[in-house]
Amino acid sequence: MRSERPSRAALAHVATVLLLATVFPSQARGFPADAPLARQEPTVQATGNAALEAAPGCQEPEPPRRHPWLALGEVTAVNTAVWAVNRYIRKRDWAEVSPEVWGRNLTSGFEWDADKFTANQLDHPYHGGIYYNIGRDNGLSYWEAAPLTFLGSLQWEVFGENNPPSANDVINTSIGGLAVGEVLYRLSSMILDNGATGWERGGREVAAGLLNPGRGFSRVVRGEAWRVGPTPREWTPAHFAGFARAGFLQEGAGDAxxxxxxxxxxxxxxxxxDPFLDDFRKPFDSFAVDASFIVRQGHFLGQADAQGLLAVTSLSRRPRWQVLLGAYQFYDFVDIGNYQVGAQSFSGSLLYRHELTGAMDVRAALDLRGVALAAISSIPSETNERGYDYGPGVGVTLRAALGSWPWEYLGVELETSWIHTLDGVVKDHLIHEGRLHADIPVYRGLGLGGSLQLFRRDTLISNERPDPVQTPRFQVFVSWH
Structure with a gap:
C-alpha cells in the first residue's frame, strides 16, 4: 500500500498490544505469570480430566470447520473497503484504478518501491496480519493461512492502486504478516471466552477486536462474536508473562x-x-516479543522484534539439561536515527537449557538464519531515493542468559548478518548487533537493570575499505515483571 507519510496506526497498535499483554492477558484464565516453573513440569503435561481441572471453563470443542472461500471473500471485502476510503474519502491519486490499470499491473512485472522505511517495514506486516487472521479465524492453520496472506497482498498490489506491483510490499506483507498475525491471534485468544454472555462477552469481543481487527471482523461475519459454546483449551497458554521497563537511554549519534x-x-x-517446559504442538506455541519506545521527534518505535517457534524436536534430555533442535521465524525492526534495519527471516536453531538450583537455569541458543528480505539504511542517491537498500542474506545469532523463567537476570546476544543488495546502492552490507544486559530482582516483581548495545553496519564496495556506521546505546531502567 502506498503512503505519503508513515501511518501512525500500526505504531499505536504495537504499543496497545504490548501494554494489554503486560496488564490483562496474563490474568485471563487464572495462570500466574511465573507458574508453573521448571520443577512443576507434570502440571504442564496434564491430559484428560487433569488438564480440564487445571484450566476450569476451558472445554475442547469440535475441530473448527475450514472456510477458505469465505476467508478469501472477507479478505477481498477488506481490500475493497480500504480502497474505497482512499479513493472516495481521502481522494488519493494512487487509488484511481481502472481495467486498463489492472491489465498493466498484471503484465508489467514487479518493482521495488520508494516508500518510507516505517511504511514498508511496519505498516505492511501489520496489514498482512489482518489478512492472516481472517484465515486463522476461518479454521485455517498457520501454514494454510500463509497462501491467503500472500493472495491478499497480491490482490491489493494488482487491483488496489495504480502503481506497478511492488516486490518488497508482497514479501513484507506476506511473511511479516505471518509473524505479526499469529502473535495477535494468540493474544486475542487469551481475551476471548466463547462461554461468556452479557456485558462480559461484549467487552471481551470488543477488546479482542480492537487488538485483532481481522479476527474481530471475521467473528462478526460468521456470528461467532455472540454464539455461546466451549472455549478451546489451546487458547490458554501454560506459560505466559508480560513485563515493562522504564528508564533513561543514552544513544550515540553514529558519527565520529x-x-x-x-x-x-x-x-x-x-x-x-516455553519450548523446554511445554508440550509443543503448533507453530508459535512458544514466542517472544520485545519493543522499545523513545520520545523524540519523528520517531516513536525505536526497536521491535518477534521470534516464533515453528517446529522443535529433542536431541538429548538428561535430568538437569536438555538440547533441542528447532526452527524459528523472526521479525526485526530497528529505527534509531541514521541506523535502520528491518528483516523477515527464518532459522535452524540449537537450544540448550541447564537447570541450576531452585527454578534458576542457564539457557543458550545458536541460530543460523536465512534472511528472506532485509531493508538496510544507506546513503540516498539518484537511483535510491528511499535511503535504504533491499536484499536477502544469511546470518548467525548467539544468545545466552541466566535467570528464572521468564526473568532474565543476565544475558548476552551477538548477531552478524550479510545482506546482498538487490535494489539500491550497488553495495553489500555486513550488519553486527551486540547486547549485554542485566535485570536484577529488587522487591517482588520490581527490578533494576541496564543494558549496553552496539549496532554496526559495514557497507562493502569492491576494491574499497568497508564504510562503517556504528551506533552505541546505553540505558538504565526500572523493570516490572
Whole structure:
C-alpha cells in the first residue's frame, strides 16, 4: 500500500498490544505469570480430566470447520473497503484504478518501491496480519493461512492502486504478516471466552477486536462474536508473562565526533509458552516479543522484534539439561536515527537449557538464519531515493542468559548478518548487533537493570575499505515483571 507519510496506526497498535499483554492477558484464565516453573513440569503435561481441572471453563470443542472461500471473500471485502476510503474519502491519486490499470499491473512485472522505511517495514506486516487472521479465524492453520496472506497482498498490489506491483510490499506483507498475525491471534485468544454472555462477552469481543481487527471482523461475519459454546483449551497458554521497563537511554549519534543525546525510553515485552517446559504442538506455541519506545521527534518505535517457534524436536534430555533442535521465524525492526534495519527471516536453531538450583537455569541458543528480505539504511542517491537498500542474506545469532523463567537476570546476544543488495546502492552490507544486559530482582516483581548495545553496519564496495556506521546505546531502567 502506498503512503505519503508513515501511518501512525500500526505504531499505536504495537504499543496497545504490548501494554494489554503486560496488564490483562496474563490474568485471563487464572495462570500466574511465573507458574508453573521448571520443577512443576507434570502440571504442564496434564491430559484428560487433569488438564480440564487445571484450566476450569476451558472445554475442547469440535475441530473448527475450514472456510477458505469465505476467508478469501472477507479478505477481498477488506481490500475493497480500504480502497474505497482512499479513493472516495481521502481522494488519493494512487487509488484511481481502472481495467486498463489492472491489465498493466498484471503484465508489467514487479518493482521495488520508494516508500518510507516505517511504511514498508511496519505498516505492511501489520496489514498482512489482518489478512492472516481472517484465515486463522476461518479454521485455517498457520501454514494454510500463509497462501491467503500472500493472495491478499497480491490482490491489493494488482487491483488496489495504480502503481506497478511492488516486490518488497508482497514479501513484507506476506511473511511479516505471518509473524505479526499469529502473535495477535494468540493474544486475542487469551481475551476471548466463547462461554461468556452479557456485558462480559461484549467487552471481551470488543477488546479482542480492537487488538485483532481481522479476527474481530471475521467473528462478526460468521456470528461467532455472540454464539455461546466451549472455549478451546489451546487458547490458554501454560506459560505466559508480560513485563515493562522504564528508564533513561543514552544513544550515540553514529558519527565520529558527534555527541549523542539522552531520552526517556519505555520497553514492553511478553513471553508466550516455553519450548523446554511445554508440550509443543503448533507453530508459535512458544514466542517472544520485545519493543522499545523513545520520545523524540519523528520517531516513536525505536526497536521491535518477534521470534516464533515453528517446529522443535529433542536431541538429548538428561535430568538437569536438555538440547533441542528447532526452527524459528523472526521479525526485526530497528529505527534509531541514521541506523535502520528491518528483516523477515527464518532459522535452524540449537537450544540448550541447564537447570541450576531452585527454578534458576542457564539457557543458550545458536541460530543460523536465512534472511528472506532485509531493508538496510544507506546513503540516498539518484537511483535510491528511499535511503535504504533491499536484499536477502544469511546470518548467525548467539544468545545466552541466566535467570528464572521468564526473568532474565543476565544475558548476552551477538548477531552478524550479510545482506546482498538487490535494489539500491550497488553495495553489500555486513550488519553486527551486540547486547549485554542485566535485570536484577529488587522487591517482588520490581527490578533494576541496564543494558549496553552496539549496532554496526559495514557497507562493502569492491576494491574499497568497508564504510562503517556504528551506533552505541546505553540505558538504565526500572523493570516490572
Amino acid at each position: 565526533g558527534q555527541e549523542g543525546s539522552g531520552r526517556f525510553v519505555l520497553g514492553l515485552g511478553m513471553r508466550h509458552g
